[in-house]
Amino acid sequence: MAKTARPASEAGPRPGHELSNDRLLAMYRVMAFARAIDERCLSLQRQGRIGFYVPASGQEAAQIGCAAALTDDDWLFPAYRELGLALWRGVTFRTLMDQFLGTSADRLKGRQMPNHYGYRERNLVVASSPIGTQITHAVGAAMAMQRRRAPQVSATFFGDGATSSNDFHAGMNFAGVYRTPTIFFCQNNQWAISLPRERQTRSATLAQKAEAYGFPGVVVDGTDIHAVFDAVATARERAVAGEGPTLIEAQVYRFGPHSTSDDPHRYRSDADLAEWKRRDPILRLREELQNSGTLTETGESELQDAIRREISETIAAAEGAPPIDPATLFDDTFAQRTPRLEEERAEFERLVREGVIRP
Amino acid sequence: MAKTARPASEAGPRPGHELSNDRLLAMYRVMAFARAIDERCLSLQRQGRIGFYVPASGQEAAQIGCAAALTDDDWLFPAYRELGLALWRGVTFRTLMDQFLGTSADRLKGRQMPNHYGYRERNLVVASSPIGTQITHAVGAAMAMQRRRAPQVSATFFGDGATSSNDFHAGMNFAGVYRTPTIFFCQNNQWAISLPRERQTRSATLAQKAEAYGFPGVVVDGTDIHAVFDAVATARERAVAGEGPTLIEAQVYRFGPHSTSDDPHRYRSDADLAEWKRRDPILRLREELQNSGTLTETGESELQDAIRREISETIAAAEGAPPIDPATLFDDTFAQRTPRLEEERAEFERLVREGVIRP
Amino acid sequence: MTEMTLVQAVNRGLFEAMRQDPDVLVLGEDVGVDGGVFRATDGLINAYGAERVIDTPLSETGIVGTAIGMALYGLKPVAEIQFLDFIYPAFDQIVSELAKFRFRSGGQYPCHVVIRAPYGGGIKGGVYHSQSTEAYFCHTAGLKVVIPSTPADAKGLLLTAIHDEDPVMFFEPKRIYRTATGEVPDGDHRVPFGQARTVREGEHVSIFAYGAMVPLASEAAAALARDGISAEIIDLRTLVPLDEAAAIASVEKTGRAVVVHEAARFCGFGAELSAILAEKAFYSLKSPVLRVTGYDTPFPYALENVYLPSAARIEAAARTVVREG
Amino acid sequence: MTEMTLVQAVNRGLFEAMRQDPDVLVLGEDVGVDGGVFRATDGLINAYGAERVIDTPLSETGIVGTAIGMALYGLKPVAEIQFLDFIYPAFDQIVSELAKFRFRSGGQYPCHVVIRAPYGGGIKGGVYHSQSTEAYFCHTAGLKVVIPSTPADAKGLLLTAIHDEDPVMFFEPKRIYRTATGEVPDGDHRVPFGQARTVREGEHVSIFAYGAMVPLASEAAAALARDGISAEIIDLRTLVPLDEAAAIASVEKTGRAVVVHEAARFCGFGAELSAILAEKAFYSLKSPVLRVTGYDTPFPYALENVYLPSAARIEAAARTVVREG
Numbered sequence A, B: 001m002a003k004t005a006r007p008a009s010e011a012g013p014r015p016g017h018e019l020s021n022d023r024l025l026a027m028y029r030v031m032a033f034a035r036a037i038d039e040r041c042l043s044l045q046r047q048g049r050i051g052f053y054v055p056a057s058g059q060e061a062a063q064i065g066c067a068a069a070l071t072d073d074d075w076l077f078p079a080y081r082e083l084g085l086a087l088w089r090g091v092t093f094r095t096l097m098d099q100f101l102g103t104s105a106d107r108l109k110g111r112q113m114p115n116h117y118g119y120r121e122r123n124l125v126v127a128s129s130p131i132g133t134q135i136t137h138a139v140g141a142a143m144a145m146q147r148r149r150a151p152q153v154s155a156t157f158f159g160d161g162a163t164s165s166n167d168f169h170a171g172m173n174f175a176g177v178y179r180t181p182t183i184f185f186c187q188n189n190q191w192a193i194s195l196p197r198e199r200q201t202r203s204a205t206l207a208q209k210a211e212a213y214g215f216p217g218v219v220v221d222g223t224d225i226h227a228v229f230d231a232v233a234t235a236r237e238r239a240v241a242g243e244g245p246t247l248i249e250a251q252v253y254r255f256g257p258h259s260t261s262d263d264p265h266r267y268r269s270d271a272d273l274a275e276w277k278r279r280d281p282i283l284r285l286r287e288e289l290q291n292s293g294t295l296t297e298t299g300e301s302e303l304q305d306a307i308r309r310e311i312s313e314t315i316a317a318a319e320g321a322p323p324i325d326p327a328t329l330f331d332d333t334f335a336q337r338t339p340r341l342e343e344e345r346a347e348f349e350r351l352v353r354e355g356v357i358r359p
Numbered sequence C, D: 001m002t003e004m005t006l007v008q009a010v011n012r013g014l015f016e017a018m019r020q021d022p023d024v025l026v027l028g029e030d031v032g033v034d035g036g037v038f039r040a041t042d043g044l045i046n047a048y049g050a051e052r053v054i055d056t057p058l059s060e061t062g063i064v065g066t067a068i069g070m071a072l073y074g075l076k077p078v079a080e081i082q083f084l085d086f087i088y089p090a091f092d093q094i095v096s097e098l099a100k101f102r103f104r105s106g107g108q109y110p111c112h113v114v115i116r117a118p119y120g121g122g123i124k125g126g127v128y129h130s131q132s133t134e135a136y137f138c139h140t141a142g143l144k145v146v147i148p149s150t151p152a153d154a155k156g157l158l159l160t161a162i163h164d165e166d167p168v169m170f171f172e173p174k175r176i177y178r179t180a181t182g183e184v185p186d187g188d189h190r191v192p193f194g195q196a197r198t199v200r201e202g203e204h205v206s207i208f209a210y211g212a213m214v215p216l217a218s219e220a221a222a223a224l225a226r227d228g229i230s231a232e233i234i235d236l237r238t239l240v241p242l243d244e245a246a247a248i249a250s251v252e253k254t255g256r257a258v259v260v261h262e263a264a265r266f267c268g269f270g271a272e273l274s275a276i277l278a279e280k281a282f283y284s285l286k287s288p289v290l291r292v293t294g295y296d297t298p299f300p301y302a303l304e305n306v307y308l309p310s311a312a313r314i315e316a317a318a319r320t321v322v323r324e325g
């Protein structure tokens, strides 16, 4: 059945896709940073210091392996669980904390829940909550790249659940028809909240869904950063050569809850989790780096210390930012406030003056 | 690529799926009737006697071959181009003419454009215009059949264009997940208005799209009534045996315009049409029946005469039906009129009394 | 009678309906094993099995489309949409199919699907976990639209919805899922559609609300009472069919009206109620009809308390209409 | 100036925009080789090629979703939806994405897509080729909603839409595609948003209309004039942003208002306008605000003339408000 879904790197990476130890160490640093941010933010949420959080633990190799195989000019269309992408693209933790807190320092002006961010200058498009909607956007952007003859690709990120969405179907189909330079990067973390992968769809793999749209789909071990990098680099080469899109299914496991609103014990066993944790992508890469002598015990503990320090300092600084100016609510619905919005803004200001609203 | 899409009847029909000459003759009669209705209705529309028409010419073997392989208890979820199904299920031409005219005799109370009909006692669900929406309905009905342990199947009918719809994706996926007794019958007539099949999607066949949902898809020559019957009978057997859904792609050609609003000369060549007309399903079956001695020259001309007579008489009778009572507009939005609808009905009646509205 | 929260009352209503009629079934994302992300379907799968409590793939198109198919066949599906904000992939099925099946078939195909969805703000849900777009559905002929504000109504209206012959959109104010508590009749409790509930009688101003705005309106009324302003609070409960008679009668008595909802103001439900009053209670109105609503922006995260109507805003509007005429 | 029909004016507007700016492109079903089922895009593909005039697969989700992606990147896509009735597969993209991109990103991502769709009844299109659901879009913060009623406005508003910075829903009254004719300025003609057009000045009653209802309102005004009733006709042209000032000023002058649209009445656009008047022109109103609209049923086939507002119905309503106050 899964004809088109061949393992990406049975025989090691394709020529030119090997990762040097330095490169791997850089990737490892970002992965470790991502993991530490996740852990701290889950506890910030429990303490009520941020309102919500979506952890990405378990998916670091997939995200960072993928991001590293792209150029900074490539446009990324993420969902809400893509911490690794943001960090690899150079978004600082401070910028993210500002978003999580929704203060006046937030580039998104406090408009969205934590984890739903995006930064134009990083070519990281702002995420939304509805599942799958970013997929067609990525295809449209790729059509625009074709029109502009730009040597870029678009990459879109989504989960196993999102393969059931309308936009997956439409986006894959348009990409096939117009042979767009698009990478469909599906992180199959085995769960869509409580629904296990095998009840999301009857197909043996998610990658084989590409068959329906006339382009290749590949399965890759998403805990193996080499395999991910190789698959994405290959897909990117095809895309820029005008050979069209690729669907990549990176098989991973969501280590944490779906979000801080979720209790995974209601629907899944610890046994599965333990099984997958033995393939923790961070442990795998650390072991490799230690074996090659690239990372020493000291190096590792210095790294962890530095990360811990940076996180603590950043949180403290971000928490000091002043709250957002409430009158900004009336901006950005349109480029210019309409008369109606001017009137509502004036109404709001009058209510503040009268003491009715105490923002 | 098109692994799952094997020709349905390379080696003739499967055992038990052979069609007797009597059966074939009965099918031929309905096909000929359908073709004659199409031709007459196109001219009624040109004369302004009906408002609109959607011809099905070229698709008769697909529709009637399929309907004949199902039982009358099976539920059909058609689109707007399924004349053959209605006739095979015993809907009279009179009933259809009443719908085309939207008179007081119309079972649908003049609510819909011509060709958008359905009749509960025939298990032929009422069609709508939005492309693809009936597909998920068929799957839901099949889930209900499973729940009731009913030995029925649902069959849904749609075009090549509809494979791009949201409901195709959702319906196919749910059918795969719940292994519903559903037959997805795609009449690939090569065109979605002006868009040719090969620009609708990049997949080599439409049937191979079933791969994405983990169940079989088959391609069948939709001008060969034996092949269609065999494929559908096989799919039905699988469905009632609990083996789940099948996607059937019947390859046909739309001989006429998309509808009476369409001018196919703007987008397609007569050469293609001529090519396909050599495989006209009605000519193919007539030749076969003549070769086997089942249909004589006289038999054929008597049949055509009878059809012509019936059509003319029915049109005359139907055109005599009184117009619809305008106050019925306020019925069937809900089971009972709400106070708001009572008020609007009263408003309407007042306007009639005052001579403002002359319905 | 049992004391419970609003979400528990929804849960009890579902249990009761499934007990009453084997044709009732529940489907949606995470409604089975997980019991629903708000626990509204908690326990159902253990009681009634996976054939009647169906965890679906992530497709609202599929949820509503298949529910319609089930209903056409004769079952009584109750579909859950996880948040009202995520109903739009099913919008085509709802407005083109569900709402129009009976009409377009000349009455041959009733289509009694109930669609439940938590809606509204006040839970720090930001743009996509807070919206109130009931007006879209109210404007769609063929849909009934129901919004309870108390546990007893939640159960009673839900049971009426499930046994109704028409499609019903059943929107649950998630903000008060756990804060609204009250006595709920056991067993087959039903609250009829089309009858508003007078929460509090009053003389000087009528305040119309539904869902999570009802407790805020009551809070405002209490404050107004301290200054001798007597506000009548009407909980509309069913927006379609609407109890226009109750609305008009109230304004005929008080002469003043304030309409409250969380949704954006422009073309919101409040516009309809205001228009009804401007047409049918015109000669009773002593002052302009005011609307206290969300603003005409998307729903914000950090500033949700600025966006949402508050008791103070309702109170201020009531004072204005009383002062003006 | 050239005399042409409304649909020709749309076509001329598209030609002009594509000539002006290589970033403008058109996409939709049958818009290329076929020139659009109403011929609105006729000839564009010959002039500008298949890369800028894109025939798409049958997926409104895909059309709008990819148009958004193009716009984010910097192009100016003009998407055609073949009939407004078929926009719902794209509704999630429109309300969740298109309308909210700028807001949710804190202004980082403008999203200037124009969505064109023929709308309305009067062509014997039945349930699914006749609907007017502009209210859904008007209620969605972040969308501009534009409806021309003359050829000159069709071209002028379309060019403004294509060069606007915000998403614009551009609804074309297909019933008058070929019957509305008039002089249209050549070249870069633009009509600003947010300015209603006074079709006819009057003293006794204000009639508000848009799209295909404008000629009917004018017909009604002519009949009223014969009886000495002077009606002012306001063509709203852009529903969002709405020229409230013009509406209020007119009613301050006439003291009476009739609002006309084809859409169902309940929670239709007329409710908003009526509510605005009930709030902001309250003291000027001499009689109730009446709405002349489609009924609260799905759109019918055989009975479309019963369903649709007629000049006679508008006239009757105007006489009522004049008689009453």
Ligand SMILES: Cc1ncc(C[n+]2csc(CCOP(=O)(O)OP(=O)(O)O)c2C)c(N)n1
Residues within 6 Å of the ligand: A081, A129, A130, A131, A158, A159, A160, A161, A162, A163, A189, A191, A192, A193, A254, A258, C029, C058, C060, C082, C086, C089
């Ligand atoms: C259209 C829509 N329906 C429902 C939801 C609620 N929801 C949020 S995340 C989620 C599961 C997503 O699963 P998957 O695509 O596998 O991504 P993951 O969260 O596992 O990364 C659901 C159902 C939503 N956000 N959007």
Ligand SMILES: Cc1ncc(C[n+]2csc(CCOP(=O)(O)OP(=O)(O)O)c2C)c(N)n1
Residues within 6 Å of the ligand: B081, B129, B130, B131, B158, B159, B160, B161, B162, B163, B189, B191, B192, B193, B254, B258, D029, D058, D060, D082, D086, D089
């Ligand atoms: C959702 C939707 N979009 C657009 C249309 C307009 N339309 C009517 S038929 C059609 C083409 C359908 O093609 P196909 O599915 O191949 O069926 P066929 O007409 O060829 O039988 C289109 C685009 C529609 N009815 N519904």
Ligand SMILES: [Mg+2]
Residues within 6 Å of the ligand: A159, A160, A161, A187, A188, A189, A190, A191, A192, A193
């Ligand atoms: Mg997942």
Ligand SMILES: [Mg+2]
Residues within 6 Å of the ligand: B159, B160, B161, B187, B188, B189, B190, B191, B192, B193
């Ligand atoms: Mg076709």
